[in-house]
Amino acid sequence: MGGPRPSFIALSVTAMNLGSKTFSHGEDTQKHRGIAAKLWNLRESYLSLIVDIQAGALALNEGREVRDRLQQQALEVYGDAPRTTPKAYAAAQLALKDKEDLTFSPREIDQLLPVDLRKTGERPAREIE
Template structure:
């Protein structure tokens, strides 16, 4: 099993727990950033649809002609067309759909690393943990994490606040024991009665 100093398991465990916590926040922040961009993308799309329908039809011209003078009516129609052009340009410039996908991809990579850190924590908490193998796994995870962060798009303070709120106040990745037991097959439930199985 290799040599280890007293307390080395505790130090490895403390480091793995700290890194797990950081990855949990990063993962959730990227999920929230993807949600923010997705909502913006959908709003832009709806705005473009509504403006395109309004500016391309004779409906707007007829409606404006009923309530407004001809000169003002043509200004209103021109303004709606200008808004459509601006919305189209903004949608092409900001590319919220692409940004959404980049954050979702990053969140998926971070989820994998997060779950691997969780497995490392379980390994380190078990009796007879192979510390040299655990050190190697920690180093491998560090390399995976470095690659994930190196390719990660930036998140906003708003996404981080939403992640923090979800994790701390809403329990986004936690379960109460009864809820978790209901999600697991009966043979894996902790609250099961062995006499019933």
């Protein structure tokens, strides 16, 4: 009645089920994209906060309250973020530290900041024209 065929089928189904639960790359990718979008929004909120404080649109105490709310939001975003694997961490560390991927020169960093926050005071080429 039994034999090797039903055992092989049961083993195959178990392996496929385990594999689909263990390797949910598409779902993880979507989670990472969602977290990245939330972090981008936080970054923009911090930049706006800095500009508002420098422009005098917010008092220092109001700025601190906004900063505290943003820090709480960041904590919540990171709490929802998918965990990384040691292999992924090592690959990122190699890329950032040894290969210097995604690193920026001081001039490139200045181009990302509002003009008033730049060290060089240079305007991007788009603004000069």
